[in-house]
Amino acid sequence: xxxxxxTTREITCKIVYYGPGRSGKTxxxxxxxxRVPDSRRGRMVxxxxxxxxTLFFDFLPIDLGQISGFTTRFQLYTVPGQVYYxxxxxxxxxxxxxxxxxxxxxxxxxxxxxxxxxxxxxNLLDHAVDIRTMPIVLQYNKQxxxxxLILQPLELDDxxxxxxxxxxxxxxxxxxxxxxxxxxxxxxxxxxLAQGAPA
Amino acid sequence: xTTALNPxxxxxxxxxxxxxxxxxxxxxxxxxxxxxAYNPLxxxxxxxxxxxxxxxxxxxxxxxxAPSLAVEYLTLDEFVEAFHAAIGAGQGDAFRRRFQTVxxxxxxxxxxxxxxxxxQAELLRLSEALQTAGRQIVLTSDRPPVEIENLxxxxxxxxxxxxxVDIGVPDYxxxxxxxxxxxxxxxxxxxxxxxxxxxxxxxxNVRELMGVLNRLVAYQAVNETPLNAExxxxxxxxxxxxxxxxxxxxQSERGPTPDEFAAFLTDVTVTVGKAVEAWRARIxxxxxxxxxxGYRTRRLEQLLEQDTPVAPDEEIxxxxxxxxxxxxxxxxxxxxxxxxxxxxxxxxxxxLAEAEEAASRIRAGAAPPPGPSAALPFSTFAxxxxxxxxxxxxxxxxxxxxxxxxxxxxxxKSGVGKSHLLNALGLELAHHPGAVVACLSTQAFIxxxxxxxxxxxxxxxxxxxxxATALLLDDIHLIGGKDRTQEELFNLFNLFQDLExxxxxxxPAHPKTLQGIEQxxxxxxxxxxxxxxxxxxxEVRRAVVxxxxxxxxxxxxxxxxxxxxxRPADSVRSLTGLLQRVVSxxxxxxxxxxxxxxxxxxxxxxxxxxxxxxGFRTSGIVVSSAGxxxxxxxxxxxxxxxxxxxxxxxx
Numbered sequence: 028x029x030x031x032x033x034t035t036r037e038i039t040c041k042i043v044y045y046g047p048g049r050s051g052k053t054x055x056x057x058x059x060x061x062r063v064p065d066s067r068r069g070r071m072v073x074x075x076x077x078x079x080x081t082l083f084f085d086f087l088p089i090d091l092g093q094i095s096g097f098t099t100r101f102q103l104y105t106v107p108g109q110v111y112y113x114x115x116x117x118x119x120x121x122x123x124x125x126x127x128x129x130x131x132x133x134x135x136x137x138x139x140x141x142x143x144x145x146x147x148x149x150n151l152l153d154h155a156v157d158i159r160t161m162p163i164v165l166q167y168n169k170q171x172x173x174x175x176l177i178l179q180p181l182e183l184d185d186x187x188x189x190x191x192x193x194x195x196x197x198x199x200x201x202x203x204x205x206x207x208x209x210x211x212x213x214x215x216x217x218x219x220l221a222q223g224a225p226a
Numbered sequence: 227x228t229t230a231l232n233p234x235x236x237x238x239x240x241x242x243x244x245x246x247x248x249x250x251x252x253x254x255x256x257x258x259x260x261x262x263a264y265n266p267l268x269x270x271x272x273x274x275x276x277x278x279x280x281x282x283x284x285x286x287x288x289x290x291x292a293p294s295l296a297v298e299y300l301t302l303d304e305f306v307e308a309f310h311a312a313i314g315a316g317q318g319d320a321f322r323r324r325f326q327t328v329x330x331x332x333x334x335x336x337x338x339x340x341x342x343x344x345x346q347a348e349l350l351r352l353s354e355a356l357q358t359a360g361r362q363i364v365l366t367s368d369r370p371p372v373e374i375e376n377l378x379x380x381x382x383x384x385x386x387x388x389x390x391v392d393i394g395v396p397d398y399x400x401x402x403x404x405x406x407x408x409x410x411x412x413x414x415x416x417x418x419x420x421x422x423x424x425x426x427x428x429x430x431n432v433r434e435l436m437g438v439l440n441r442l443v444a445y446q447a448v449n450e451t452p453l454n455a456e457x458x459x460x461x462x463x464x465x466x467x468x469x470x471x472x473x474x475x476x477q478s479e480r481g482p483t484p485d486e487f488a489a490f491l492t493d494v495t496v497t498v499g500k501a502v503e504a505w506r507a508r509i510x511x512x513x514x515x516x517x518x519x520g521y522r523t524r525r526l527e528q529l530l531e532q533d534t535p536v537a538p539d540e541e542i543x544x545x546x547x548x549x550x551x552x553x554x555x556x557x558x559x560x561x562x563x564x565x566x567x568x569x570x571x572x573x574x575x576x577x578l579a580e581a582e583e584a585a586s587r588i589r590a591g592a593a594p595p596p597g598p599s600a601a602l603p604f605s606t607f608a609x610x611x612x613x614x615x616x617x618x619x620x621x622x623x624x625x626x627x628x629x630x631x632x633x634x635x636x637x638x639k640s641g642v643g644k645s646h647l648l649n650a651l652g653l654e655l656a657h658h659p660g661a662v663v664a665c666l667s668t669q670a671f672i673x674x675x676x677x678x679x680x681x682x683x684x685x686x687x688x689x690x691x692x693x694a695t696a697l698l699l700d701d702i703h704l705i706g707g708k709d710r711t712q713e714e715l716f717n718l719f720n721l722f723q724d725l726e727x728x729x730x731x732x733x734p735a736h737p738k739t740l741q742g743i744e745q746x747x748x749x750x751x752x753x754x755x756x757x758x759x760x761x762x763x764x765e766v767r768r769a770v771v772x773x774x775x776x777x778x779x780x781x782x783x784x785x786x787x788x789x790x791x792x793r794p795a796d797s798v799r800s801l802t803g804l805l806q807r808v809v810s811x812x813x814x815x816x817x818x819x820x821x822x823x824x825x826x827x828x829x830x831x832x833x834x835x836x837x838x839x840x841g842f843r844t845s846g847i848v849v850s851s852a853g854x855x856x857x858x859x860x861x862x863x864x865x866x867x868x869x870x871x872x873x874x875x876x877x
Contacts, residue, residue: 033530036510038498062487091491093399094498096510206486210493217497
């Protein structure tokens, strides 16, 4: 995907929310959707099962308007977290400019988080992308749950954040940390663009 | 009583965005051609979005394009006050007269018409009068006409009858553009992200935005360190709840900060600002600005596609200079020809050279005045004793145009060939190198002048005729009673004579006998040479007949030519009329054109040509096929009904 097009003066960022099933990826998008003025957001496309699990993927286009003379658009995607939808995940990941890894802070979900992270790495490799070159931020969601059920951000950093990428505690349901995460990934993506990385 | 227009409120200082583009376009159109496009133009919007600015811009622009226009700007309150004062002083009529002569009336804040019955009636009367006279009215209000309480239905329909446009709340980009423009005007510089922060804070009213900008400027003036985006956010602290209030309450309860999206947008803007090379950002912004003002920006776009950095200031500066030049040319051209000023060439800095050329063409009155008719050359002009003198004089004029007989006035009855000779002269004069010959009927000359006055294109009109090297007007007597035309002609007359450019006129009679022509013109007409073309003599008639028959492919028939040339005819036109009758009768009867047939038709009339009325009767001479007159008595086939007889007798 072309990130910056000087001819048409457009910046388009594709950001994929990745993570294990039920970690809150769609919730992130829903919160963002609710905060973006009508005029700036496209229709949020969500394909979900009856139990609100993402079957295929969510897609939320956001039009940020003219920034420094560039028409700036963000496309936010989520992948289905369930293990058996790997083909879909790989497909959605194609052409991503940045990834938000939404981890479930619950202690008992740690293995799922790790598995999903490995899956991300493998799927990126399938697209010939080294995870070390891809802008990634981590979000430790569900920090609003009782302390005894969850791991603290520092613990999660130790467990998941091997590459010391930016990480954010969050409560996506109430919006805490959602925009911080989005802002951080945006910065990483745009900074990469400044470094002249292949678009 | 009338408020002076604020010189700062012009189209140039108005920041155009998606929310106001339609209103601005309509306003520009109205300013360029008052009274003809949208009348009335009704602009409504919330407070502080630029209604007054736009209204005054219309006034300023209209005045600049046509300085002679009477432009009045006033608020409704001022209008009401003036009206009351006039009524109080017993000067109601004077008040009405005064406003009825305004060319562009700009009334601000008409929503205050609510419940003012007598004022509504007055405004209705005034707007009727102005519209009928083709004068422009522009009104603004904070709501559309139908929503103004207790407003007379007739006023609603009248206000809505032109164009009703609204100015929307400026979007984020427009807000940034406004802030930058205003900061620039005030010579204030801010760090990247500061103005974006303000724009993202959710102020939707430009006036509020200006208030904030003022605070920033003041803050920066008293503090040594320049304000950054964070500082601006903090400074706006007190204000932001307002912005938050704009978001749906249900949502604000859910989130920890009121307008996360706006904050996010600011952050992204700062990031993009850092990420996109500075020179590209500057150029891209310049593109947006000039695009918004309707200029083609291909030149700047090409720069963006380059890989190597360019000096943005120089490029933008050069572009801006070209745009300025285009503006100047457009303004100049619109003086001559408002329509030509609308050409796209004046909106494309890449085509500046073309624009210069177009402007100089227009300046010189590039559209040439109407020329002589190619259908009337000298070669087809039949010469005989009746017009020999005129033809000789014409030839002498051609030898030395403008010197020998200037003006030359051809007089004579209708149809003797004046127009033909005039056009033939024009065609010959046009052969001279560099000649621009204006040759047209006086009626067309008058019509053009009226159109020019109407379209406010007098300068253009004059330039056009001043450029001509010869002026030939047919039927000059038609200027009788047309004062303005005589005035313009008088000036042209003097100019042409001074520059020794040929003037030729035709008239049905001697200039001094023409009605309604000012003495100064009549004496000038006489001052050259007045030469008469009399009724066509036999030689002329013969030449005309021969040529006309040749043109109709009638075989050479000396008897026919002789017969027709011998017929009395007071003009060439009547002669060709006779000929036409004969030819068409021959075609109808499917017989060749011959002298005999001509005689039958022209002297006796055939059954087909007889005038018939009810009862199949006729009167007049019946001519036998042999050509002899059978009887000169009136022959009646059927006795006419009394009614018909009465008509007959009246004849």
